Amino acid sequence: MAESHQEAHKQHSPLLSVQGVTLQYRTTDQLLTATYRVSLDVQRSDRFVVLGPSGCGKSTLLKAIGGFHAPTEGRILLNGTAVHAPGPERAFVFQEFDQLLPWQTVRANIEFALIAGAHLARGEAADRAAHYIAKVGLHAFADNYPHTLSGGMKQRVAIARAMAMEPAILLMDEPFAALDALTREHMQQELLQLWQDTRFTVIFVTHSIPEAIRIGNRILLLSAHPGQVRAELNSPGTDLRDAQGKLLSTRIQELLFDRALKSAAGDNGGNDNV
Amino acid sequence: MSEPTHERPEIVNTLNTHEFAVIQAPHSRWRRLCDNGAFRKTLVLVVLMVIWEVYARALANPLLFPTFSATVGALLSALVTGELPRAAAATLILLFKGYLAGLLLAALLTAFASMTRIGADILETLTAMFNPLPSIALLPLALIWFGLGEGSIIFVLIHAVVWAVALNAFAGFRSVSPTLKMVGRNYGLSRAGFVLRILIPGAFPSILTGLKIGWAFAWRTLIAAELVFGVSSGSGGLGWYIYQSKNQLEIPAVFAGLLTVILFGLSVENLVFRVIEKHTVRRWGMAS
Known part of the structure; x- marks a missing residue:
């Protein structure tokens, strides 16, 4: 036993x-x-x-x-x-606010990771990005560039991006x-x-x-x-x-x-x- | 021993949620006009033209300093005869050839310098050696090497462009934040994807500065080269047009040629580089 x-x-x-x-x-x-x-x-x-x-x-x-x-x-x-x-x-969330690509919107920052990292098709990536943006409560800011967000919002985007990858470990x-x-x-x-x-x-x-x-x-x-x-x-x-x-x-x-x-x-x- | 305490009532307000006179309102028309950079700069240009016209009329010596209106007249008549457009086109074609060749070489040098440490050493040493060397000083040598023609002018143009662009681009690549580089690697970008999606956009403010400086250097070098050896390039460019007009004592035409150079400079700065800037580094909040 x-x-x-x-x-x-x-x-x-x-x-x-x-x-x-x-x-x-x-x-x-x-x-x-x-x-x-x-x-x-x-x-x-x-x-x-x-x-x-x-x-x-x-x-x-x-x-x-x-x-x-x-x-x-x-x-x-x-x-x-x-x-x-x-x-x-193993999706990483850094301490620094500059972990978001300044040249991409909130939405594009997440989609880029999904397309490059998770090899999703564009439409699928868009859906999943929208889902996780809503999860961290930023749907109103999906088309904003990172420099227009506050520090807390930037970290939320970074967390959403990492979670959207649905990684084995965060x-x-x-x-x-x-x-x-x-x-x-x-x-x-x-x-x-x-x-x-x-x-x-x-x-x-x-x-x-x-x-x-x-x-x-x-x-x-x-x-x-x-x-x-x-x-x-x-x-x-x-x-x-x-x-x-x-x-x-x-x-x-x-x-x-x-x-x-x-x-x-x-x-x-x-x-x-x- | 006890501290004196002041008894004070607590204050809790109920917030006003309506009855605000103004929370946000659009600016007045005059305010918006003053905030418009294009409007302010046009104003500067107009003032300069007026000063020019008044001074030239007071001087009353068209051989030394023609009026603004005489210059514009010469410019228009040269445009009509097609002399000036031909000269400008010849200059621009040569300029693009030299500029693009310079950019290509700069890209190769920068790529080599970013990949290896010895490449960086080579780029830094070469730039320190050649950047202070005025391109026009190489023209006599270039004429011996490449003969009287396009080849030697393109050679000096490449020299004018390559160091400024390579130096700025390389500094830009170096300054891309380590966090962004780690993000790129974390999400598994390929080598090419890493360069295209992380390094180049990250270094874009510096790259753009390099492109601007390179463009200005190329312009100056080309006009100077044409002034000195204009006839050798076969098809006379703007510099040659200025030189020839001076020989024929057509001073308003000299001014018209110079004005054309200025107009090209202004329009490239405002229509090309400013537009690129507005849609990239300014929108991204990366403008320095």
Whole structure:
């Protein structure tokens, strides 16, 4: 009985599997290690959040999953096949507002992706683009050029474009980081609503603890310099207390910063003695 | 220790939803006329013409400085005899040949420079060497190499166009945002699709600047070349027309020739480049 249970568990293989991935990149005068032997598994319909301080290599990790950056060690498997190059089955949403082609309207920005990436016919692409534009509530702006939209609207278009691809997995690199606080909260809510509708799989990178708790059902904590997996936690969607009465956000904070706090305290003690 | 607090009532208003005198209204006709760039520029031209006419009449020396009306008269009569259209056509045909050849070469150089690092080094070095060199200075050499004819003029025209265009286009390709490049790769564009759909539109503001500068350089070079060696190109162009009129002391005709050059410059700038700009970089919000 227990054995068959285990077998069933094995068949439930992860959608995306990152195995011992070390990422390095060259700057003009040095070689930097962004992440060191990071492993993680993402299941279907996960809202998998990668959380860490700046410099923990979370964006580099996401770009590696996107295929923009080859790992120096380890491998990345999507549905069991290794990731080598960028591809439309891993649709990317960037932090920058300039990810929309300025020379195309909202509609054309989505259609271009569907025709180039998903190889849809023109009519089919138009229908699907219209559907997803309506989904993010921008049907009134379908023929606008991106520079006439606000930051939040631009990010909505980018999300609509990525979702319209109906990718195996959505990769979101701090998509709301450059938005004002009110818009940001609104967009988080919308994203969760969209997830309720279609149950897509998403990896969401952020450096905000409240955002991670709100968006994610699973949160990966990366330490900085170089990025290593500190913990992988479950999130109920709100900042609840655990059995010890500790808030999830406090736990995350302690896990992310304990070493830094201790070493800072140690330094202070040393200085006092001198 | 407690802070002094001021008790104030809270204020909650019910918003007015009608009764607004003006929320939006069209501008007045005069305001719209003043906002029209074409109208303002025409005004500048008219003022210049009036100044010219008044000054020339005061000077009263048609051999040094003919009036605006005499120049227009000479222009019209040269148009009627067909002398000026012939000269202008000869110049324009030569200009297009040289400009297009220059653009083609610039495209090749830029493509090579964008694909390889050594290509970029070569382009940058060549541009630094040859861009400051006035094309007209190469004409004597070109005449020895290519003989007295179209060939040598096209050679100097290519030299006038290629460096400015290649330099601007290459700078444009380099400045395309890395995010846009990643978007192109993410959605799986082919190599050609990537260049056509991402790189060229992304670099378009710089490319357009290069095209404009190249066009102006080509014009200047060609008129200068015709002035100096006009007879050698076989069919006399505008420069040759100006030179010949001066020799015959038909000063209004000299001015008419110069005016034609100016008119071509104005119309290409306003009818061609401005229209392209309006439908591309301005509409896309990419105009610098």
